[in-house]
Amino acid sequence: MRKTLGQRRYLTNFEPHRLPHLFTDVLVLGSGLGGLRAALEAADRCDVLVVTKDAIDQATTSYAQGGIAVATSPEDNPDSHAEDTLNVACGLGHEAVIRDVVHQAPQHIRQLREWGVEFDQHGDGLAIGREGGHSHARIVHAHGDATGRELMRVLVERARRHPRIRIFEGCFAIDLLSHDGQVVGIVTFHPKYGHQMFWATTVVLATGGLGRTYRETTNPPIATGDGLTMAFRAGATLRDLEMVQFHPTTLYVAGAARALITEAVRGEGAYLLNRAGERFMPQYDPQGELAPRDVVSRAISAEMKRERAPCVYLDVRHFPAGHFAERFPTIDRLCRDFDLDPQHDLIPVRPTAHYSIGGVRVDTQGQTDLPGLLACGEAACTGLHGANRLASNSLLEGLIYGQRAGQLAAERAEANGRRDRPHAISHLLPQSPRTELDLNDVAHSLQSVMSRNVAIERSADRLRETIEIIEFWGRYVMDKVFDEPSAWETQNMLTIALCIAMAAATRCESRGVHCRTDFPQTDPQWQCHIDLRRSDDGVQTSTAPIGEPGQA
Ligand SMILES: Cc1cc2nc3c(=O)[nH]c(=O)nc-3n(C[C@H](O)[C@H](O)[C@H](O)COP(=O)(O)OP(=O)(O)OC[C@H]3O[C@@H](n4cnc5c(N)ncnc54)[C@H](O)[C@@H]3O)c2cc1C
Incomplete structure (x- = not known):
């Protein structure tokens, strides 16, 4: 499969003379926090088109609960936020990027408030919560545990009102178009309009993460790694993909979707108990329940293995009456849907795939190593998180890099002017004679094997087997041209899963979430990055020193 993958530049067939064409200055892929923030920034100076594969609010951002990390209290300061981020990053974080981002944080929060985001208040100031790995309470949140929904309410409203932003919902970006090594547009599919070609001076990739590559994940269905694989096929460098963060506490009710129970619940004083009813975290880490996520996830996993239990429990029964429901209304409702009353019952939880720390390598402005392609949000690897993401730092990263990518894209559009003719790019792959597999079966089996072999604990044997299994499926899936989004998603998931497993097999040590x-x-x-690139014989793996963030 590696060879098939290496040679596969486009997933779909297209010929410019047969398709409708659309032209704009800046194309933004994705309508989460990163994409909308980039679009709003660029649209002050040029025309922007946002392409998103589902409804506009179907983004991981909408599900964010805990909040955004920012040093605001008198006891706190950005340097302390930077130290915590660096500590958790386990030697892979870029110090300059970290210091820059945390120092920018307060002004971005001020701007969101000016735009109308209703952060929770405490007296005259912002209410702040505490989460694992932070040495101070510094998480600002909205409507208790509905921060993402509130952010999206304001950003979507603003984007819809903006005269220079057009939004194409239900429009699936299949591949980036490139010409002479430069990204010049995308080819898309819309159920009503079929295939279309979009052309722009700059494309901003803000397609989010890859959690759906795993059977158990907090991520919504859109998170199939499409943007990462599009960039990979176009020749961009993917960095540190082995670093997949597992969230320690997702609700475990057999058969139900894995809904997240925010870390802020532990920040408020919840205990983790094993099946015997013992509080186990203090045996694993002096910070107890507020140890960094990788530590808590591994401790839970060890307890589950030791007790042969499918889960452990969150205990909030000692909270003052009514406090849990008031502070965490969404989670309280969710528990009650399963007839669990957090005031009286233990909440069953276990770790699941949550966040992709790795992504498309970018520099401090969001520039990838492909001219014409910028990236921001979870799809990008900026160096902020290193080998482990500190809780509530990703929305912050999406905001700041979204704004920077939007600004750079607008500058380029102003400097270059709009191109109003397409490039003569076409792609026609002959029909493959090989057997067609049932793609649903492949997707489900892939998710299972990733959850079993490339999750919290990995080993050379299991990674080798996983690579073999994916390559086998890939031989029958990557050689074909399909005509619907779920098939392209399966092709993308196979590609990104292979990249994750290869990066994990390459890194022969334990560090952070790996x-x-x-x-x-x-x-x-x-203590170095692992980079992956498409090459004619497959996937090329290399290492790169920590230091300057990825340069174009
Ligand atoms: C349950 C949960 C809770 C979280 N809580 C927090 C928190 O409290 N604080 C924090 O900092 N972080 C949190 N995170 C992480 C954070 O929410 C995400 O990292 C962040 O929202 C990602 O934003 P984004 O804009 O990069 O991507 P997303 O918000 O996922 O947006 C991606 C967009 O790309 C679109 N897209 C994808 N593929 C295609 C394609 N092929 N064609 C067209 N469009 C496409 C999607 O439809 C979507 O609109 C949480 C994550 C989860 C899952």
């Missing part, structure tokens, strides 16, 4: 049972120690020799 835990190798056969290499349990952190090894200074591996």
Whole structure:
């Protein structure tokens, strides 16, 4: 499959003379926080088209609960926020990026408030919560645990009102178009309009994460890694893909979707208990329930293995009466849907795939190594998170890099002017004679194997097997041209899963969220990034030193 993958530049067939064409200055892929923030910034100076594969609010951002990290209290300061971020990043964080982002945070929060985001108040100031790995309470939130929904309410409203932003919902971006090494547009599919070609001076990739590559995840269905694989096929560098963060506490009710229970619940004082009813976290880490996510996830996993139990429990029964429901109304409602009363019952939880720390390598302005392509949000790897993301730092990253990508895209559009003719790019792959597999079966089996072999704990044997299995499926899936989004998503998930497994097999040490049972120690020799690129014989893996963020 690696060879098939390496040679596969486009997933779909297209010929410019047969398709409708649309022209704009800046094309934004994705309507989450990163994409909308980029669109709003660019639209002050040029025309912007936002393409999003589902309804506009079907983005991971809408599900964010805990909030946004920002040093606001008198006892706190951005340097302390930077130190916490650096500590959690386990040697892979870019110090300059981290210091820059946390110092920018207060002004971005001020701007969101001016735009109408209703952050929760405490007296005259902002209410702030505490989360794992933070040495101070510094998480601003909205409507208790509905921060993402509130952010989206304001950003969507603003984008819809903006005269220079057009939004195409239900429009699936299949691939980036490139000409002479430069990204010049995209080819899309819309159920009503079929295939279309969009052309722009700059494309901003803000397509979010890849959680759906795993059977158990907090991510919504849109998170199939499409943007990462589009960039990979176009020749961009993907960085640190082995770093998949597992959230320690998602509600575990057999058969139900894995809904997140925000870390802020532990920040408010919840305990983690094993099946025997013992509080186990203090045995694993002096910070107890507020240890960083990787530590808590591994501790839960160890307890589950030791007790042969499918889950552990969150205990909030000691909270003052009514406090949980008031502070976490969404989670309280969710528990009650399953007839669990947090005031009296233990909440069953277990870790699931949550956040992609790796992504398309970008520099401090969001520029990838492909001219014409910028990236922001979860799809980008900026160096902020290193080997482990500090809670509530990703919305912050999406805001700041979204704004920067939008600004750079607008500058380029102003400098270059709009192109109003297409490039003569076409792609026709002959029909494959090989057997067609049932793509639903492949997608489900892939998710299972990833959850089993490339999750919290990894080993060389299991990673090798996983790569073999994916390559086998890939031989029958990556050689064909399909004509519907779920098939392209399966092709994307196979591609990104192979990249994750290869990166995880390459990193022979344990660091941050990447835990190798056969290499349990952190090894200074591996204090480097792992980069992946498409090459004619498949996937090329290399290492890069920590230091300057990815340069174009
Ligand atoms: C349950 C949950 C809770 C979280 N809570 C927090 C929190 O409290 N604080 C925090 O900092 N972080 C949190 N995170 C992480 C954070 O929400 C995400 O990292 C962030 O919202 C990602 O934003 P984004 O704009 O990069 O991507 P998204 O918000 O996921 O947006 C991606 C967009 O791209 C579109 N798209 C994808 N593929 C295609 C395609 N092929 N064609 C067209 N469009 C496409 C999608 O439809 C979507 O509009 C949480 C994550 C989850 C899952």
